Amino acid sequence: xxxxxxxxxxxxxxxxxxxxxxxxxxxxxxxxxxxxxxxxxxxxxxxxxxxxxxxxxxxxxxxxxxxxxxxxxxxxxxxxxxxxxxxxxxxxxxxxxxxxxxxxxxxxxxxxxxxxxxxxxxxxxxxxxxxxxxxxxxxxxxxxxxxxxxxxxxxxxxxxxxxxxxxxxxxxxxxxxxxxxxxxxxxxxxxxxxxxxxxxxxxxxxxxxxx
Numbered sequence: 532x533x534x535x536x537x538x539x540x541x542x543x544x545x546x547x548x549x550x551x552x553x554x555x556x557x558x559x560x561x562x563x564x565x566x567x568x569x570x571x572x573x574x575x576x577x578x579x580x581x582x583x584x585x586x587x588x589x590x591x592x593x594x595x596x597x598x599x600x601x602x603x604x605x606x607x608x609x610x611x612x613x614x615x616x617x618x619x620x621x622x623x624x625x626x627x628x629x630x631x632x633x634x635x636x637x638x639x640x641x642x643x644x645x646x647x648x649x650x651x652x653x654x655x656x657x658x659x660x661x662x663x664x665x666x667x668x669x670x671x672x673x674x675x676x677x678x679x680x681x682x683x684x685x686x687x688x689x690x691x692x693x694x695x696x697x698x699x700x701x702x703x704x705x706x707x708x709x710x711x712x713x714x715x716x717x718x719x720x721x722x723x724x725x726x727x728x729x730x731x732x733x734x735x736x737x738x739x740x741x742x
Contacts, residue, residue, distance in 0.1 A: 563588045567675055571603040571633060578605065582633050584675075592640055596672035599638040602630045604680045604689050609653040612636070612678075617647045617665040621657050629653035643670035650678065650689060661689050664705030684710050 565586050572578040584601065591597045600612050611628040613621055627636045646668055650661040661678075668674075677692040679701075687704035694700075715723050725732040 561585070567601075569601065569603055569677065572605055580633065582635075584635050586638060591671055591673050594643055594670050595640045596643055596668045596670060596674065597638050597640050598668075598672075598674040598676055599635060600627060600630060601635040601675060601677045602632050603677050605632060606680055607632065607652075607678070607689055610678065611651050611653050611656050613649045613651070613659075614639070614641060614646050615649070617645060619647070621649065621651070621659065626651075626656060641668070643668060643672075648676075648691070650691075661687050661691065662705045663691065663702055666702070681707075684708055 565588055567584040569582045569584070570579060571582055572580050582601070582603070584599070586599070598614070602610055609629040609631045611626040612630070613619075613624050613626050615621075615624045627639065630636050644667075645665050647665055648661075648663040649659040651657065651659050673695055675694050677694070678689050679692055681687050681690040681703070683690070683703060685704055685707035687707065690704065691702045692699065693702055713725055
């Protein structure tokens with residue numbers, strides 16, 4: 532990115548060299564304002580677009596954290612978000628949204644503590660399609676949580692990107708399984724057994740690589 536007066540230019544480049552350029556000619560910066568500029572959509576069908584989110588710079592209230600949710604998953608319909616105590620019933624719990632693709636909800640402040648974040652389709656608000664499990668969210672945290680397409684394992688169609696001023700982490704659905712691949716790369720070792728928690732794992736066919 533580069534700023535030049537009120538013009539913001541963004542380039543999206545794929546590994547094979549294809550490039551798309553975006554120019555926000557009316558981008559106006561205001562003092563004491565935080566800006567988040569998100570590139571979203573799909574490169575393959577040329578639906579990439581920009582979303583600019585601006586919020587006034589204000590302190591997070593003492594003993595609290597602040598969070599803003601952004602819908603950036605192109606394949607997901609309108610969504611609702613729940614930030615509740617762990618295991619709270621969704622029926623009767625307040626929700627944020629509905630929020631559509633390429634839009635965001637206003638920042639919300641919560642007391643610091645342990646929470647569970649769940650996301651559902653607005654058309655079926657009591658059936659969660661994403662569950663964070665219990666999360667400890669400390670005082671002073673100022674989060675932007677971006678809802679993105681799940682490109683890893685598991686059945687959840689979406690995942691969440693947690694970002695503050697210094698960190699950016701993906702938090703997959705609590706029930707997302709791990710995928711492990713073991714390789715015996717010791718040339719002089721015999722056939723090996725694999726165990727996790729003293730449970731013998733089935734061994735899949737092995738191909739010997741000839742150099």
